């Protein structure tokens with residue numbers, strides 16, 4: 123499963139965001155390093171398509187997709203040289219597939235730490251950049267030497283990619299917002315870099331800043347350019363709301379003009395960032411969202427449901443969810459001739475409703 127790592131300076135609100143996303147109860151405290159053990163949880167993905175399908179099929183159960191989140195222990199300036207949680211922090215980041223960077227905008231004198239979001243983002247980027255520089259040190263020479271010994275041109279190309287990455291990193295630019303091309307990025311996979319992961323920034327605002335949220339988010343969004351999204355969230359408010367029952371939560375959020383709250387949008391954006399998609403199944407037992415990699419073919423998607431369905435895959439009957447709703451049901455869609463029959467080379471699309479035919 124793909125994993126999302128929450129990172130940020132101490133007291134930025136990472137554990138609070140983790141709780142808001144996953145509905146967990148990780149200790150939240152006004153001192154750094156309260157998160158000693160790394161917490162892992164699943165954030166359910168909001169999905170209105172699924173609710174519509176469940177209603178259509180009178181499903182007993184609705185099973186949402188989720189994204190796995192890791193609350194990574196706090197970072198202080200100097201982590202790349204072993205300050206604070208140092209290497210432990212960096213190791214935590216190495217293991218995730220995308221980063222949610224939490225930067226603080228809320229003011230609270232009783233909670234230590236910087237509250238300038240852009241400043242925090244730059245501090246964080248610098249630590250990650252320094253760690254990447256350290257791990258690439260001498261690597262291109264090594265690759266070049268091996269390339270000569272083994273007569274392997276791929277190693278020389280990898281060395282070139284490392285050199286190109288070093289130019290960016292030494293100018294202080296993390297790879298996620300660098301000019302490095304896709305081919306070079308692909309060649310850096312073996313180097314397990316920290317700044318090579320896709321990034322979503324969450325600007326943690328105070329309740330008193332709801333009106334200025336756009337002004338607080340803009341500098342961070344501009345800094346990331348086209349390479350990453352930034353979302354303003356009043357994390358503490360949403361973490362508290364996550365502990366309420368659905369009715370009370372809706373009332374609180376609506377009252378503040380926050381609709382469903384912003385956290386579901388964070389979960390959705392993070393999911394997209396990971397390059398993940400969902401297809402759907404629906405019936406009277408359950409309506410369910412299943413996760414697949416963007417670009418996966420029908421048999422691989424069948425395998426997400428059960429390996430038998432992949433092994434014995436014959437064909438898939440497919441219809442996009444909104445067409446199915448419009449037609450009023452599976453049988454109606456069938457008699458209208460709107461169910462498509464797709465074979466082994468069909469690339470499944472986000473929002474497809476599938477029924478798999480297979481041999482046991």
Ligand SMILES: Nc1nc2c(ncn2[C@@H]2O[C@H](COP(=O)(O)OP(=O)(O)O)[C@@H](O)[C@H]2O)c(=O)[nH]1
Nearest residue numbers: 132133134135136137138150151152228230358
């Ligand atoms: N006033 C205020 N305090 C917050 C907000 N978000 C988090 N905090 C507080 O900041 C402290 C650190 O939060 P925590 O989630 O533990 O941060 P972490 O160190 O990044 O995991 C806690 O005391 C939180 O209650 C907020 O939006 N407003």
Ligand SMILES: [Mg+2]
Nearest residue numbers: 136137156157
């Ligand atoms: Mg924490």
